[in-house]
Amino acid sequence: MRRVKVVRESAAETPGRAAGPSDAALVVAARAGELWAREALFRRHASRLNGLAFRLMGRDSDVDDLVQDTFVAALQSLHQLEELSAFGSWLASILVRLVRKLIRRRRMMARLGFQRDALAIDLDEVASVCANPARVAEVRRIYHALAELPADVRVPLVLHRVDGLSLGDVAEVTKMSLATVKRRIGEAEAQLRVHYEDGAQTP
Numbered sequence: 001m002r003r004v005k006v007v008r009e010s011a012a013e014t015p016g017r018a019a020g021p022s023d024a025a026l027v028v029a030a031r032a033g034e035l036w037a038r039e040a041l042f043r044r045h046a047s048r049l050n051g052l053a054f055r056l057m058g059r060d061s062d063v064d065d066l067v068q069d070t071f072v073a074a075l076q077s078l079h080q081l082e083e084l085s086a087f088g089s090w091l092a093s094i095l096v097r098l099v100r101k102l103i104r105r106r107r108m109m110a111r112l113g114f115q116r117d118a119l120a121i122d123l124d125e126v127a128s129v130c131a132n133p134a135r136v137a138e139v140r141r142i143y144h145a146l147a148e149l150p151a152d153v154r155v156p157l158v159l160h161r162v163d164g165l166s167l168g169d170v171a172e173v174t175k176m177s178l179a180t181v182k183r184r185i186g187e188a189e190a191q192l193r194v195h196y197e198d199g200a201q202t203p
Contacts, residue, residue, distance in 0.1 A: 024084035070095040103151035157188035
């Protein structure tokens, strides 16, 4: 299955190229209560987290809340970060955990008859980042299928097939074993194949 790269970032700078202190130095300063260090960490990583949240959820209002909640959770538990230079990947793992909780809550609410549109994704907004018409159609088909998947299957698939992470990186970010990641991505891809076949048979 071809990997689809969907990128949505408002800032031009690329994480890892930012000038100034390293993430490790900023974390040390932030732990000491330096507000400028916390602001620097936010500015450095907010755009990347925003893009990741968008690819996982596809809704602007939820994306903003998820990014803010991720930073709040991270700053409140900075003392738990053992490898200071891994601040960026640690942030991603917090965001993924919050996304999985949000998807599970929405699915439960939908089963109970509340928030019937809780699992909907704005496909036009997601696909609008792609200029190629064929790519737009493919992205729409993928995200249409994702709406039917549980969080523990949907998230690993997006991280691997859309965000481009290796299986090992997906396991690290999701805190799953490599075997579990492979199994759940396999389940998701089987569902995607059904949608691809259905789409190909549609006149």
